[in-house]
Every structure is written in structure tokens, then in C-alpha cells.
Amino acid sequence: PFSQGARFIPVNDIIRFEAQGVYTKIYLINEKQIISSSNLGKYDSIISSKPENISKLFYRIHAKYLVNLSYISKYNKTNAAIHLMDGSIFKVAQRRVQSFNRINLKI
DSSP: OGGGOOOOOOGGGEEEEEEETTEEEEEETTSOEEEESSOHHHHHHHHHTSOHHHHTTEEEEETTEEEEGGGEEEEETTTTEEEETTSOEEEOOGGGHHHHHTSOOOO
16 A cells, blocks of 8 residues: 555556556566556556656557557557567557557567
8 A cells, every 4th residue: 555655666667557447557577567556547647747758658559558669569550459578469449549550669
């Protein structure tokens, strides 16, 4: 709980955020996962308010997922699926596909 303190994580260590109801699960490069009592919208808002070098690092591909673009290993435009370096695969929400396709991914 927050009453025990806060944890600070380097932004480059975060692979993705995943909504878990009112909580958020944060997936890290060391294969650890953290559950936060803040919802995904709060993280999206915090990241969006940061300087461009951080705000452009993440993209909300779906209402449930906010991903670090640096960890995308493959993007399949045919079915709008992204593959992350941790082996997970997610579909980009239909309403977000067009804007996602405009991102200059360096895969």
C-alpha cells in the first residue's frame, strides 16, 4: 500500500501498463510485475504531461493497454497486432489503428 511508501521505476524499465479494473498492472523488463492502486487513465495522463521524449515513448493501443513503443518487436498491419519483446501479443483497438499506423516505429 501507498502508506508504506512509493516506488520509483525508471521509465525505460516499463514494457507496458495493463488495466485491471481500478488497478493497473505494470510489466517490467526484469519480468517482474507490480500492481498499482492507480487506474490506467492516471498513468496515461501522467505520461502525456511529460516532455516529448517520454510522452512519445508510450502509446495507448487499447482502453486496457498502454505500451512502451521501444519494446515492440513486430507489428502486423493486416490484423493490427503488436508483438512485444516479452512475448506478449496485443491487438490495437480498431478506433486507434489509423493513428497508430502514423507512428514511425523503428522495429
